Amino acid sequence: MSISSIRELMSSYSPVSEYSQPDLEKELHVSLRNGSDTDSSVGSTGSVGRGGSEKKESKIVDGRIVSDAIIGLSDGMTVPFALTAGLSALGDTKVVVFGGMAELIAGAISMGLGGYLGAKSEEESYRATLKETKQEILTDPASVTETISEVFEPYDLPAELVGELTRHLSASPNLPSFLMNFHHTVQEPSGSRAWVCALTIALGYFIGGFVPLLPYFFVGPHDAFSALRWSIATMVIALFLFGYGKTCFVSGWRGHQNIRKGIVGGLQMILVGGVAAGSAMGLVKGFQMLADAHGHDKH
Known part of the structure; x- marks a missing residue:
């Protein structure tokens, strides 16, 4: 599997809010294990990305709701x-x-306020984690490189491919999104x-x-x-x-x-x-x- 297909895959999830983390990991896992030819990998990746978009569009009710x-x-x-x-x-x-x-009235108000504050805390936690991740990318690139390698470790990829992916991601503007999805495994709240x-x-x-x-x-x-x-x-x-x-x-x-x-x-x-x-x-x-x-x- 060449780096061009990996780049195509990475570009398909650059916004953190596009997909949920399990879908991203499944997509990456399938593409890395099954794709050997560049064109076929890119094609399959594109179809998976389109399928993910179609799945999201056809989704009637959000799981969180x-x-x-x-x-x-x-x-x-x-x-x-x-x-x-x-x-x-x-x-x-x-x-x-x-x-x-x-x-009923008091309980509904109390439960609603609890849900509101919990969701707000989730948003604040996400922002803090994203800010910390961006700061780590700037101040400690060696640690970030090691983290990227750890993300790919469970997939049993060749060392050359992991090194190429690591070098590519280290210079990619999508690196914060990659780390938030695959390392911190948190989803951006709406x-x-x-x-x-x-x-x-x-x-x-x-x-x-x-x-x-x-x-x-x-x-x-x-x-x-x-x-x-x-x-x-x-x-x-x-x-x-x-x-x-x-x-x-x-x-x-x-x-x-x-x-x-x-x-x-x-x-x-x-x-x-x-x-x-x-x-x-x-x-x-x-x-x-x-x-x-x-x-x-x-x-």
Whole structure:
């Protein structure tokens, strides 16, 4: 494999934000191991690059957005459910509704702020790492050369080719991008990442927490226990579907093994939500008994 094909490969990923790190590493790995002829390597590289672009363009939902939505929904389906179930022990529907709505709003704001600050910290960390990398390239080129060689070491390339690649990259303006992708293995966050993360987590939390609260809007002021039964039934279904969908989104939707994993994931979500709700109900009931006992002692 000649250096011209490597140059073509390097030029295909020069902007850090074009590809994710695993795609870059896979592309480089395949090209280095399979390409022996210059023209065929360049052609295959070009097709891979175009394929990567097409894959990105056809991508419907960003993986990070899905992850943020799962975080928000997961917390929203357990914490507010546990709170409303615990407040139901008081038997007052208004208390459950007002307390649940207050927790939903406060929790969504808190979760959204947490996601925003986390994304901002990620951006700051990326900028600091990039600045440090550029500074190292200027002040310690020998260390950078050694780092480049270490990046190619797992691919078992000939020493002559590694040396040629190292010399080429050392003088390339794309060296910071190469080091960020292959050495530091960090991806450049988008400019709107913080706001998207905050809104996705907050909205997921609110939607997930509103599901168990919904039955309380359709019962009388003192029918909290009746609404609790409907809330539990609704949440059992919702938790199972959420756990099933979350698991199958990662492992796949088809096949007996993936279906079994989805069922196990759904049952685990039901178990987690049940333990949280049971614990909250027990604590509220215990506090209520203590308050009643304290009131009787005063009389």
